[in-house]
Amino acid sequence: MAISLQKTKEETPIAQTEMGKLLEEQGLLKIPQMGDIVDGEVLSVSKNEVHVDIEGLNTGMVRGRELFDESGEYTDLKVGEKVQATVMELENEKGVLELSFRQAGHKKAWDRLTALMEEESIVEAEIVEANRGGLMIKVGRVMGFLPVSQLTVEHYPRVEGGDKDKILERLQRFIGSAFKVRVIDVEESDEKLIVSEKQAWEEKQKEALQQYKVGNEVEGKVTGVVDFGAFVEFGEGLEGLVHISELAWQRIDDPRTIINVGDEVKARIISLDQSRISLSMKQLMDDPWKEAMKRYTVGQVVEGKVLKLNPFGAFVELDEDIHGLAHISELSHKLVHHPGEIVKEGETKKFKILSIDPSHHRLGLSLKALEKKSGEEKDKAKEATESAASAETVAGAEAGKEPSESSQE
Secondary structure, eight states, X not given: XXXXXXXXXXXXXXXXXXXHHHHHHTTSOOOOOTTOEEEEEEXXXXXXXXXXXXXXXXXXXXXXXXXXXXXOTTSSOOTTOEEEEEEEESSXXXXXXXXXXXXXXXXXXXXXXXXHHHHTOEEEEEEEEEETTEEEEEETTEEEEEEGGGSOTTTSOOOGGGOHHHHHHHHHTTTTOEEEEEEEEEEGGGTEEEEEHHHHHHHHHHHHHTTOOTTOEEEXXXXXXXXXXXXXXXXXXXXXXXXXXXXXXXXXXOGGGTOOTTOEEEEEXXXXXXXXXXXXXXXXXXXXGGGHHHHOOTTOEEEEEEEEEETTEEEEESSSSOEEEEEGGGSOSSOOSSGGGTOOTTOEEEEEEEEEEGGGTEEEEESGGGSOOOHHHHHHHHHHHHHHHHHHHXXXXXXXXXXXXXXXX
């Protein structure tokens, strides 16, 4: 049906005629109202305007910013195509309906996002910007956010010390890339869209993870070393964390002293929780504490290197594998307020072994047992011991646990 854009008496849309009003009153015709979404057919397309035939009843016009469509359906319209638009005005200065693709498209786009969330579908998100909290993304034409916490281990910015500027620098490298994500939060009223790469990865890796179970041994390559451990990639793109406590049997303050990126390692799976895989390297090593009783005995005088001081004592390395604790109360017959008053990190001294507990990896040491006490010191021994015990209790309470002779604490 050809409809002229010039409004004449003969060509007035039927919806605006007396017959149209009569048909509407009888329920045979629905005249569009403000805010209605109407169906139509494209009559003409120009750079700034699109004219639409509304079911032969009215002619509508879409122009300016109202041409922008978040759903992306009407980006390259042709004459004859079917469209939907929202009624903005019942009659503009040209005597036709003023329509909007933008408003109709907005609703379509957000309805689609809601459906994607409910269906738990995986979609592609374009990375357009980065900030310290995550990545700004676009799903179709809708802007959204991908938080750092929802990145996969592959893309998570592992930065020593949590330097925010370095985190931002790492995130900016992803601008222009596209990640597979899952929509996890949609609020059209606030135009809020949150997506998760991690949850999409979990879905993709379910099949790969089914090949493994707790206790399996794996071989892989170290992909990252951080203060709290090392990440190891194995299998079909899977990655697990070897916590610092699972790297070796001895006490470790910095994982970088024993492991590096690129190292080929073996580990045992000790936990599987969705995308979180925990590994242990030390479980594939012989526990040196099982042999400790053969090398060390209670009462034995040994030489050890002071590794670290804390408020309740000094950690001492006897050999590469066995570390012990010289409690603050065992450093001197004098009252000691801090271990640094008696020993220094890095120095080597002789200690007497007071106790050995291989099952709990504990070995207690004493410096004062090798000291000769004067008469006056003997008289003050009880008082000093009681004061040290009191200080130990306070230190333990502040640390949130009881002081222990475990070299692993």
